[in-house]
Amino acid sequence: MQDERGLIEEARSLGSGYQLLKIAAPHAAKTAKPGQFVMVRILPALDPLLRRPLGILDARPPYIWLYYQVLGNGTRLLAGQRPGDSLDILGPLGNTFPELPGQRVLLIAGGRGIVPLFHYARAYGERRPLLMLYGGRSKADQQLLDRVLSLRLERLFIFSEDGSIGQQGRLSDGLEKILRDERPDATYSCGPEAMLAALAKLLKPFPTRDLVSLEARMGCGFGACQGCAILAANGTYRRVCDEGPVFPMEEIQWPT
Amino acid sequence: MADLSADLGFRTLKNPVIAASGTFGYGEEFLPFYDLDVLGAIVMKGIFREERPGNPPPRLHETPAGLLNSIGLAGPGSAALQEIIRRLHARTPVPIIVNVCGGDDDEFVEVAALFSGMDEVAMLELNISCPNVKKGGACPAQDAGHTSRLVKRVKERIRKPLIVKLSPNAADIVGVAQAAQDAGADALSLVNTFLGLAVDLEARRPVFANVYAGLSGPAVKPLALRLVREVCLKAYVPVIGIGGIASGRDALDYILVGASAVQVGTVNFYDPAGAARIVTEIEAEMERLKIRDLSEIRGKLQA
Numbered sequence: 001m002q003d004e005r006g007l008i009e010e011a012r013s014l015g016s017g018y019q020l021l022k023i024a025a026p027h028a029a030k031t032a033k034p035g036q037f038v039m040v041r042i043l044p045a046l047d048p049l050l051r052r053p054l055g056i057l058d059a060r061p062p063y064i065w066l067y068y069q070v071l072g073n074g075t076r077l078l079a080g081q082r083p084g085d086s087l088d089i090l091g092p093l094g095n096t097f098p099e100l101p102g103q104r105v106l107l108i109a110g111g112r113g114i115v116p117l118f119h120y121a122r123a124y125g126e127r128r129p130l131l132m133l134y135g136g137r138s139k140a141d142q143q144l145l146d147r148v149l150s151l152r153l154e155r156l157f158i159f160s161e162d163g164s165i166g167q168q169g170r171l172s173d174g175l176e177k178i179l180r181d182e183r184p185d186a187t188y189s190c191g192p193e194a195m196l197a198a199l200a201k202l203l204k205p206f207p208t209r210d211l212v213s214l215e216a217r218m219g220c221g222f223g224a225c226q227g228c229a230i231l232a233a234n235g236t237y238r239r240v241c242d243e244g245p246v247f248p249m250e251e252i253q254w255p256t
Numbered sequence: 257m258a259d260l261s262a263d264l265g266f267r268t269l270k271n272p273v274i275a276a277s278g279t280f281g282y283g284e285e286f287l288p289f290y291d292l293d294v295l296g297a298i299v300m301k302g303i304f305r306e307e308r309p310g311n312p313p314p315r316l317h318e319t320p321a322g323l324l325n326s327i328g329l330a331g332p333g334s335a336a337l338q339e340i341i342r343r344l345h346a347r348t349p350v351p352i353i354v355n356v357c358g359g360d361d362d363e364f365v366e367v368a369a370l371f372s373g374m375d376e377v378a379m380l381e382l383n384i385s386c387p388n389v390k391k392g393g394a395c396p397a398q399d400a401g402h403t404s405r406l407v408k409r410v411k412e413r414i415r416k417p418l419i420v421k422l423s424p425n426a427a428d429i430v431g432v433a434q435a436a437q438d439a440g441a442d443a444l445s446l447v448n449t450f451l452g453l454a455v456d457l458e459a460r461r462p463v464f465a466n467v468y469a470g471l472s473g474p475a476v477k478p479l480a481l482r483l484v485r486e487v488c489l490k491a492y493v494p495v496i497g498i499g500g501i502a503s504g505r506d507a508l509d510y511i512l513v514g515a516s517a518v519q520v521g522t523v524n525f526y527d528p529a530g531a532a533r534i535v536t537e538i539e540a541e542m543e544r545l546k547i548r549d550l551s552e553i554r555g556k557l558q559a
Contacts, residue, residue, distance in 0.1 A: 002288075003527075003528055003529065041526060041527075046321045046502065047320045049321055049323055049473050049474070049526055050316075050323065074318075217316055218316075219316050219323065220285075220524070220525040220526075220528070222288075223281060223285050224279070224281035224285040225279065225325075225525050226310060226315065226327050226330045227315045227316035227325065227327060228315075228316075229310060229313055229330070231313070235309075237309050237313075237330065
């Protein structure tokens, strides 16, 4: 982990508020593992005060790619940054999705939850076949589709709630059949909380090893402030930043 | 070369920059960023006797140049912190200050006595001012009588210097400060966070389960600076200024109104090496302003 000055190489608006950033950040690029994130600070502003946690979409030294949605002041300001502008990049942070060599892994991505799973597929997809489900409310929430199509995947299943692309329905609608047909050893998920809660319920009877990557508002990103706590199934709190962001699905207290 | 040493009377720190409680974890989290010994001292996150889970999420809410927090003093308990302190002290000679908490006066006294017995601990800070423990933000530092009784009891049981951390939410912070020093406080640190409120307009609910939360960050600096000045005008023990310090100049502002040292907090979250940077900036500012040592400007505000 380091705090380095990153230089924006490319900044693209992909539509519907989704943004793609390519940043020269040699340390993060060299050391990032799938599942990890960086804390991004727009220099030298004190408003917004805090950095923004953003998952790493891809890393090829000296570059990292970040894919995010404009949701508030911080991300709006970030989306205004242009090539040549610099950003403080603190990372890579957090734990990772384990490679699980030789096992059949099903990646389940909802909307911008594609980020850590894309990274996983980029890092390990060449070595063995992977399965992926990619869903969202509509085509507009799947701005990375072209890039996902270029990943090396054994099977790719696409869903949208409005039917604008792929099969019509929620990710969870198609999941049971896929689990029965494809028999994965493990599932890795990332997406909106409601989607993850539905998946947790659905995956329970299956023997898969289920890991999930969570999003949270963070103060520091490295375990000092305890601001990103989430409730675990045993009633204690976990820090998303340094105990996660990847957790066993059954360890989380999902809303009912 | 400017002399940055900060004289607290009972102890001289190599410089006036102290990492503030609750913003510096237990020190170890910052070891990847810099050698902690460049700081004057560090204050551990507040500790109770037993492990505490802290408050339910959300725990943070950003405001313009500020941060509302309702962490609720989550922590591992005294025994676990003793282990952490031994481990940290073996890695760095930076003076370690333990921030002592309690759900009642007995617990404050017990926790203070426990850490007073540790050679690795330089001094204690009595956290009578956290607004996130009791609903509505109530804390001992809102009342001069309670502060006086508690400080006296703690002082009877400890051998280390005692800093008493004051609340900006007291109706009369100067009165509480006087009560604390008369009861035997060796130094005063102020201010803890300002009680604030954030609401969710759509849901028509408060953002935090505890309703109120503590505001910190650059937004509070002018408010805190005024309170520190008022206390410094009446204090006969050293004062440690706290509130929104983000640069060396901010730190020197507190010295100018009479503080002997400062604590830096929220900056540690968005700039992990920020406290070390502030030390360097203080030195550069002193060179630029031709200040040889801090006593030249301490309390020299001409108003």
